[in-house]
Amino acid sequence: DTAVSQTPKYLVTQMGNDKSIKCEQNLGHDTMYWYKQDSKKFLKIMFSYNNKELIINETVPNRFSPKSPDKAHLNLHINSLELGDSAVYFCASTLSQGNTEAFFGQGTRLTVV
């Protein structure tokens, strides 16, 4: 069983489109995250949710909107996609807030053309 699963694994789309990436965890964790990994492999947090509530919102354009319908799901919706949005997006979860081991999904490689 996959602990943290993201769909799709690959996403190729044109500039200006709107797309969503889904994430689900079956670990019973309270906290979920979205990280972005750029072409140079640099990983940076975008959002963090704890029990469906937004905890961290880093400097991310408003075009990115996370949605957490329940604590097992954290989806990422992106409006008006731009070339610079091309990256690998990782979903992760931790048992609770603070310093615990993060389990990552397999990543979604988004390519905007």
Add this chain to the structure above:
Amino acid sequence: AQKVTQAQTEISVVEKEDVTLDCVYETRDTTYYLFWYKQPPSGELVFLIRRNSFDEQNEISGRYSWNFQKSTSSFNFTITASQVVDSAVYFCALSAPAGANNLFFGTGTRLTVIP
């Protein structure tokens, strides 16, 4: 501010050699956690270890060992008798202060083990 530096961008070793990956961190917090993650060519991120700032004991897990030294703000990772399957990008990460909800990653070290 939190910062993690992995000065080695790429390392190549011949199979069975030992290799050490360096990690230097910066934080003003007195309590924090350090992590290592492995990202193999398949792309997923695999947790390797978590160490809290109060525990400076070195840890060994099979061929992997970690050396945490607060005096030099370093958390280095050694692989002994390296294998081709160890080829991956390795990330050091910092979470600070205690209770923080974030991981600050280094830029990663790409390790290539040559058969």
